Amino acid sequence: MELIVFVLASAMVLSGAVGVVMFKNPVHAALGLVLTLFGVAVHFVSMEAHFLAAVQVIVYAGAIVVLFLFVIMLLGVDRAEDLTIEPLKLQRPVAAVLGAGVTVLVAGAVVRGADTLGRESVVSAPGDSNIRALARSLYSDHVLAFELTSVLLIVAVAGTVVLTRRVKKSEG
Amino acid sequence: MLPVPAVDPVLDTDSWWWQPLAIVGLKVLVVFVIGLVGTMFMVWFERKIVAGMQNRIGPDKAGPFGLLQTLADGIKLFFKEDLIPERSDRFVFKLAPFLAFVPAFLIWSVIPLGGNFTDGHDGTVEWFGQVTRVQLADPPVGVLLVLALSSIAVYGVMLAGWSSGSKYPLLGSVRASAQMISYEAALGLSLATVLMAAGTLSTSGIVIAQDRLTDWHLLSTGVVPFVVFLIAMTAELNRPPFDLVEAEQEIVGGFHTEYSSIRFALFFLAEFMNVISMSALLVTLFLGGPQPLLIGSFDLFAVLGPFAGTAWLLLKVFLFLYVYVWFRATLPRLRYDQLMDLGWKVLIPVALGWFLLLAALQLGRDNDLSQVSYVGLVIVCLIVLGLGYLLFTAAISVARRNRDREGAAY
Numbered sequence: 001m002e003l004i005v006f007v008l009a010s011a012m013v014l015s016g017a018v019g020v021v022m023f024k025n026p027v028h029a030a031l032g033l034v035l036t037l038f039g040v041a042v043h044f045v046s047m048e049a050h051f052l053a054a055v056q057v058i059v060y061a062g063a064i065v066v067l068f069l070f071v072i073m074l075l076g077v078d079r080a081e082d083l084t085i086e087p088l089k090l091q092r093p094v095a096a097v098l099g100a101g102v103t104v105l106v107a108g109a110v111v112r113g114a115d116t117l118g119r120e121s122v123v124s125a126p127g128d129s130n131i132r133a134l135a136r137s138l139y140s141d142h143v144l145a146f147e148l149t150s151v152l153l154i155v156a157v158a159g160t161v162v163l164t165r166r167v168k169k170s171e172g
Numbered sequence: 173m174l175p176v177p178a179v180d181p182v183l184d185t186d187s188w189w190w191q192p193l194a195i196v197g198l199k200v201l202v203v204f205v206i207g208l209v210g211t212m213f214m215v216w217f218e219r220k221i222v223a224g225m226q227n228r229i230g231p232d233k234a235g236p237f238g239l240l241q242t243l244a245d246g247i248k249l250f251f252k253e254d255l256i257p258e259r260s261d262r263f264v265f266k267l268a269p270f271l272a273f274v275p276a277f278l279i280w281s282v283i284p285l286g287g288n289f290t291d292g293h294d295g296t297v298e299w300f301g302q303v304t305r306v307q308l309a310d311p312p313v314g315v316l317l318v319l320a321l322s323s324i325a326v327y328g329v330m331l332a333g334w335s336s337g338s339k340y341p342l343l344g345s346v347r348a349s350a351q352m353i354s355y356e357a358a359l360g361l362s363l364a365t366v367l368m369a370a371g372t373l374s375t376s377g378i379v380i381a382q383d384r385l386t387d388w389h390l391l392s393t394g395v396v397p398f399v400v401f402l403i404a405m406t407a408e409l410n411r412p413p414f415d416l417v418e419a420e421q422e423i424v425g426g427f428h429t430e431y432s433s434i435r436f437a438l439f440f441l442a443e444f445m446n447v448i449s450m451s452a453l454l455v456t457l458f459l460g461g462p463q464p465l466l467i468g469s470f471d472l473f474a475v476l477g478p479f480a481g482t483a484w485l486l487l488k489v490f491l492f493l494y495v496y497v498w499f500r501a502t503l504p505r506l507r508y509d510q511l512m513d514l515g516w517k518v519l520i521p522v523a524l525g526w527f528l529l530l531a532a533l534q535l536g537r538d539n540d541l542s543q544v545s546y547v548g549l550v551i552v553c554l555i556v557l558g559l560g561y562l563l564f565t566a567a568i569s570v571a572r573r574n575r576d577r578e579g580a581a582y
Contacts, residue, residue: 027264027334034327054316062323066330066349073334073346130312131373 005046012039026072030065037061051131199308203280211445212242218444218497225501246437254433259337268335269431269438272328275321276442279449281308282317282375284461286482305376306462306481314375315363318453319356322408326352328442329410329417333427344426347508348417352408354515359404361523362397365530366457369393375456382460390458393530398458400523402495405450407515410443411496413503416511451492452485459488521564529553 012035019032037060044053138146216231216239223230231238256265286306311317326349333345366389367373370381382388390398407414418426428439455461462481506514536549 025261027261027331031264031331050311050313051316054313054320057320058316058323062320062326063353066323066326066353069330069334070346070349073330073342 002046005042009039009042009046012036012042014039027069030068030072033068034061034065037065049130051134195304196308202285203308204277206285207277207280207445207449210448211441212246213239214444214448214493215242215245215440217493218500221494221497222501225498249437250434252433254435255430257337257430260430261335261337264331264335265430266435268328268332269435269442270328271331272325272442273438273445275325275328276445276449278321279318279446279453282311282314283307283449283452283456284310284376284379285485286462286479307376310374310376313373315367315373315378315457319360319363322352323356325442325446328439329427332431332439336427336430338430340423341427341429344417344423344429347423348410348427351410351414351416351511351515354512355404355407355519358400358515358519358523359408361520361527362400362404363457365389365393365397365523365527368527368531368534375461379456379461379463382463385465388458388460388463393458394526396522396526400519400526401454401458403514404519405454406496406499407511409446409450411447412500413505414511415505416508447496448489448493451489451496454492455485455488461485461488517568525557525560529557 016032016035016037016039019035020029023029023032037056041053041056041061044050044056219241220230220238231241234240234244256262284305284307329348329352330345333341333343333348336342366378369389369392370378372378372381378389382392386392410417416422418428423429428436431439462485464480464484532549532553536546541549
């Protein structure tokens, strides 16, 4: 049962990822990204991380990709662009080398860390302890990082508002 | 793997025989039928009540009191020609109605539809010798699932508008997604107060926490989050007076302008089903779901025995369905800047301030403060909130003055 779920979810993730790269229409690529994110959410559920799964869907699928789509639609880049024209000549070979390198690194990390994975688990008690455990570590051990992140977000929002406001010279 | 409570106690059983399958199958069927029949009823109900309020008769030809009018309309829609605009993105155009329709159904799966929650009962019932709940699934993240589903519903509207390849739908969908995203923040903040009061995310846990009338979150969180939730929900559902998404005078039909036949019917169905399922969510969160409203010790639906909870839920949901129709019949549509002002400058600050106040009070209660220091805590909270309010109004008025001076027009 677990294997079936794993295979299906992985198929979702991979086909979505391939779609993001291969689709010529940016909106379709964004939809591929949504598929990938859902696949990851399914993986989270199958590993009993319900909270992460819900947040994955709410934040990534529900907010971030919607924002992507918003930008794509408003800027009108939804016409398939000519992919044969290369702005940077070296781009593709370098991307291939980097991709292969990252794959090898991740595979190596998984092989070396195979026996340490699964040794620790957040799931220790039934119920919504999942959420409690997360809250406890967020608001005790990592509270500084947490607060700094919120400051970063506020600064980003305020900065955007300040930068995009055009101050007109008043005549008086 | 460590054992984690299943989304339904019936799945925890060791003896897998026909009972669990039958129970789950039955529940799926019931949820599906409720969705469809409820929607059919809601369309009729709305037309009839609006007609009454406008001194008309409304549908009265098909069936008794015109009850079958929706069915007739549905059959008619099925046989209409299905048009797909030439400039549309065909795949996305076909996908969008389902993205709107499926989440509307799925919300029902986490709403407790009945069962006995009184006097500390946990709402479980026994069917075919198996313990289960009268709800399709009770995941530990119950309410978050609803939020996730409503954020998926945004895709339906957005993609429908974009894929039509025409300007009015695109305008409608951009409006819709901006509105839904803005009001989701207020919705989430008012919902967070309920979650804090109940101490759990699971919908059945929230109902269990509302055992007595004074524990109903409508009262125990103060009425403010309820009001914010009601307004934000109306905006989230694109119902009047927040139906700028389909403002006929400005953008024809909004995101579903280009849709016809059964695809349009799916959008239509999804809208009405969302009204019902979000009303049910509101009742679950703030009015105790299937909890009875006792007058002394008199239970209005006591004669129904095990179905009393369901009857109470239906009664409360009805109340809100009527309120929505009432909104539609009496309130004029907001202007777009009024909509955004209300969302960002009123609802979100109010919900956030109220949430912080309740959090501080909860903290005081958890730490067993003495009477005196508790009063002190309340005073400090009120001072902080007052200062925050003053700062906020000052900021708004400064911004407005600057805007006026620059002569910005919008």
